[in-house]
Amino acid sequence: MARFIFVTGGVVSSLGKGLLSASLGALLQARGFKVRIRKFDPYLNVDPGTMSPYQHGEVYVTDDGAETDLDLGHYERFTGVSARQSDNITTGRIYRDIIARERRGDYLGATVQVIPHVTNAIKEFALADTASCDFVICEIGGTVGDIESLPFVEAIRQLRNDLGRDQTVSVHTTLVPWIAAAGELKTKPTQQSVRELSSLGVQPEVLLCRCDRPLPEPEREKIALFCNVRKSAVIPALDARNIYDVPLQYHEAGLDDEVLHAFRMDDAPRPNLDRWREVMDRIDNYESEVTIGVVGKYVGLPDAYKSLREALIHGGIANRAKVNIQWLDAELFEHEDSSLAAELEPLHGILVPGGFGERGSEGKIAAVKFAREREIPFFGICLGMQMACIEGARAAGVENASSTEFGPTEEPVIGLITEWMSKEGLQERAADGDLGGTMRLGAYEAELGHNSRAANIYGATRISERHRHRYEVNTHYVPVLEKTGLVFSGMSPDGRLPEIIERPDHPWFVGVQFHPELKSRPFEPHPLFASFIDASLQQSRLV
Template sequence: MARFIFVTGGVVSSLGKGLSSASLAYLLQSRGFNVRLRKLDPYLNVDPGTMSPFQHGEVFVTDDGAETDLDLGHYERFSGISAKKSDNITTGKIYSDVLRKERKGGYLGKTVQVIPHITDRIKDFIKSDTSKEDFVICEIGGIVGDIESLPFVEAIRQFSNDVGKKNALFIHLTLVPYLKASDEIKTKPTQHSVKELRSLGIQPDIIICRSERPIPLEHRKKISLFCNVGIENVIQTVDVKTIYEAPISFNRENLDKQVLEYFKMKSKKKINLNPWKKITKTILNTKKTINIAIIGKYVELKDAYKSLDEALTHGGIDNNSKINLVRIDSENLKISEIKKKLQGVSGVLIPGGFGKRGTEGKIEAIKYAREKKIPFFGICFGMQMAIIEFARNKLNIKKATSSEFGLGGIPIIGLISEWNKDGKLIKGTDKDLGGTMRLGLYEAKLKENSLIRKIYKSKSIQERHRHRYEVNIDYKDQFEKNGLIFSGLSPDKKLPEIIELKNHPWFIAVQFHPEFKSRPLAPHPLFSSFIKAAKNHR
């Protein structure tokens, strides 16, 4: 039977529950155990697919086509385990499932209530689709005390009783702030957070204390005393210089050791932290810095492009270089400023996005990168913008546009109405926005003697998608006669997947999201190649 680890948070949000869960997963995995990571989100959206990146950050997409919380990206990058649809659920999905069952008479006339029906559905999710796992780590979104998270907290309390305390462990992550004015570290917020958790029926077994400074032993003893947790289970996590130092830090603090001791389990093999030490050394000590411009609408919020930022870092690690991200707001990018904004930049990247806002700035930036021979990388929407730029300025289709931007012009980018998935025909729609796109893993066939085939070293690839508009294949010959090659196509040759430009040091755009599959221990080949080209740019 799997052991279940529940990770809750207190005091403030964004303390790093996802990073802590992911680091613990790697440590347990490195000790020889099978691990699964899950996220329970307390918001009412069915999934984050319709949420603004400004509000929620990026939407992470799994192989099987789930639109999920960005923490699942952390899970994958640290553990190397591909997440599934069954690894992320929200309050909205829970209530939707329960109400659907109620409408069909599934409760046999009973009054449907939060307890037991909502909590039972949460418990079903926690234990579903688990068979070979030694550990299932479940992160509870939000913080203890939020009204939205109460059903989840009650559900994991019940779950612990159902499976027995020897099979369930509670980890609580809190803030231990340092007050500069009084030069003091304060434990009171942690005490209050644990008191709140205990009032809901849960006694934490391990407390992870996030602090910007080392926590003195006397303060840790105080937390131990007032929170009823052994001193050895008061784990400090001091701010690290790079997130990839986190597994090393947690191991140094014996987090994984204490988890195994709680479950009375022994390590199956010796832990290996050398890969993370090597990465940390590269990031912190390398002197070569490469400036990469990310031109998008959501640059004000770093989490909006979280996987992308990390994938670029991975490409830098592979090239023994630091990546300096130059974030440029495409909405406010004026044509007259492009040369100045891109001065000193060795690579230009246009990420995914939706809607017309900010597109003209992106198109002009692509034109500049194309003409000035600056390495260019377009992802999803970035590929569509590259197509429009080339059509307007090289094919002389001045009114080239996307049907996404409304009527008028020549739509060389259009809404995809249907596509093949494993031999099945799937119908698309724009009536409902959530979960109706081309989502998840799809195959692409790579053109012989192309740059993309050289990069991947393969005839075909599988990459994750998230889009509902496609490049019109009817223009393929016209583009290729003018030097823009369609070097990757869907197996039925109806959907353009990759384009690349002849007579340019590195100009590639893809319809999929390669950043979702990049790992610090296994950088994605496209990002490694892009950074190598940028490194060689003069």
Template sequence: MAKFVFVTGGVVSSIGKGIVAASLGRLLKSRGYSVSILKLDPYLNVDPGTMSPYQHGEVFVTEDGAETDLDLGHYERFTDTAMSRLNSVTTGSIYQAVINKERRGDYNGGTVQVIPHITGEIRERIHRVAANSNADVVITEIGGTVGDIESLPFLEAIREFRSEVGRHDLAYVHVTLMPYIGVSGELKTKPTQHSVKELRSIGIQPDVLVCRSDRPINNELKTKIGGFCGVSTKAVVQSLDADSIYAVPIALEKEGLCRQVLEVLNLQDHESDMANWEELVRKLRNPGPAVKVALVGKYVQLNDAYLSVVEALRHACLDADCGLDLNWINAERLEQEGAEKLLRGMDAVVVPGGFGNRGVDGKIASIRWAREQRVPFLGLCLGMQTAVIEWARNSAGLVDATSAELEPASTHPVIHLLPEQQDVVDLGGTMRLGVYPCRLVAGSKGHKLYGEEVVYERHRHRYEFNNAYRSLFLESGYEISGMSPDGRLVELIELKNHPFFLACQYHPEFLSRPGKPHPLFRGLIEAARERLPQSPREAISQHQ
């Protein structure tokens, strides 16, 4: 039977519960335990698929096509374990399921209430993850903070959960903030005390406290917190602000977080193997020469909107022994000030996904600049579509070419709606989502990068390359290097006689992992690194 860990948060939101949950998952895996992690989000949306990136950051897509919170990306990258739609639960999805059951008559005419029906559905979702993943430990992160009205059903559900499993089959981990008051020169424990008091008022006694702070917490303070909050001093774990999220698991390991959780769960504390992870952090802190990468997007005001793209770039830089000098370029600003001004000196250009007209001309201008200046370029989803539009307008002479998404009445819709999307009305969960196969053309750059004939990538789109323009496209120096197995859908394109110019309809950033960068990102960074001035040692080595 699985063991269960519940991660809650107090005092403030965005305190890092997701990273704590992911880090604990990493530490458990380092000891040989299998792990699955799920997120309980208190908002009423069924999923974040229709949310603006400014509301909730990027939408992460699982293998089975679920549109989820970005924390699932952290879970996958830290544990190197694929999550599924079962790992993302929202208030909206819970109420939708309960109402559907009521309409079918599943409750035999009974009055449907928050308790027991809503909380029962929540508990069932947690058990479902345990049954389907067959994990040794299931970690559940509860979104929001203790005291939020929206989170109360989830907190009640995990309180009730205690009666369904043995006392040593679950552990409560509570993450709080310890602010530093500069005037008095003190770290304050009261916010943590009040947060735990709020948690205990609804019947949950935390087993472990993870205290976030910007400076060390001494043993005297830990003893004070433990005494007021009813936990042992060794179960008060400090979590200092880190220079990288990848440094957090190592810091929490030194603080004994995993040992404390295993003790509560009555599981053996096997020897931990974090050598590869420690090497990863060492390389992060001692990078080689930095490559300047321009990320040309329309949501750059919120960096979380492109979280997986940034992490994929970072993974590739680690693999290439170079640093990442990331330049956030607003596509709308690029329209006004020009590509040459904003992109001059860049070693690579990345154009990520997005929706709608805003900033599209700026993306197209950046792609033209990368093509003409022979600067390595990688386009993702809308990035591929805008690369096709750039080709059509500036190479094929189709000056009014565009996407049917942007201009339905276009005379040259080089990007058009997928046939199966023609009659779709609802926007949520109806795109081409999840993993699909892509067959690579032998001898192409894409094929050389992957080293495989067929690859499986995650998708999130409605529009696709218009095959009416395929012949013209191929005649102009471009290559379609990846297609669906039936040859109908264009998945990967590249420009011949260019150092690196590739664009894909899918989202490779979702499959990149620390220590295992995605082949397309690795290829981009390697091409960008070749543009850097050689060090004397490299020049001598190359001459020899």
């Protein structure tokens, strides 16, 4: 039977519960255990698919087409275990399902309440499909004391009673702030947070204390005394120089040992952390540097491109290179007096990422043109590939080339897709339908042309990648684009949907309709990112 670890947070948000869950999963996995990580999100949205990146950060997409919290990206990158739709639940999804049951009469006339109906639904989610796991780590979003989180905390309280204390452990993250005026770290916020959690019926066994400097022994003893845990279970969590050092740092601090002790598993195998040491060796002892410009519309919030940033770093790891990322607002390149050349000239590679809407599109097209004409390595992802096709069409004389996503157009090089084939059969969507969950989502296969750059990079002619988009390249314009040297080197198996474009006469010019960043790992960098960084390194030697 699987053992459950419940991760909660207190005092403030952004304490790193996601990285804690991912790192703990990696540490347990390094000991030979099978791990699954799940996220409970308290917000009322059914999923984050319709939320602005400025509100929520990126939307992470799983193979089975779920739009999920970005923390699932951490889970996948750190453990290599592909997340599923069943690994992320929201309050909105729970209430939607419960109301649907109530309307059908499934509750047989009972009064539907938070307890037991909502909490039972949360427990069902936590327990589902866990038979093959040794450990299930459940991260509770938000902060203890938030009204939205209360049903989730109540559910884990019930689960601890249902499963028994030998099968469940609570890990609580808190803040130990440095007060400059007093010249000391303060433990009271941690004490109050644990007291709040305990008042809800959940006594944590392990505390992860975020602080910006070493936690002195007297403070650890004080926290242990007031929070009813042993001193060795008060784990200091200092800011790490790199997120991939966090598993090593937490192991050194004793996190995995304390969790296993709480499960009475002190005889568990020691972890093999060689691959994490290798990753950090490549990061710390890089042999070259490269500068990549990301021309996007959400550059004001780094979390909006979280997986993209990590995938670029992974490409650097593959090449023993440090990747310096410059985040460039595409809107700045839409004005006549824009500093396009000044900003892009020093770059060794240009990447145009995915996105939605017209804002910044002309700036992205300008960046594509600059990369094509100056022969700077270019990587277009999703909307970035579409902008490359529009730029190519305009260069071929189709002056009004555009996308129907931006409004009516005489030359719809990019158009709304209303039907496509999936593993489940024909998928159909209406132009005026709901926005949530109505895109081409999840993993789809593509066939690559023999001897194409894409096939050489992948080392295969059939691949599977994750998608998240509503619009596709209009194949009516393929002959026009091919005359300009643009090659459609990847297509859907039925030959209807373009998946990859490239320019053989360019040092490195590749656009993809999917999101390869979602499948990149620090110990297994995605081949497209590894190749892009390699080409950018070659460009850096020419500058």
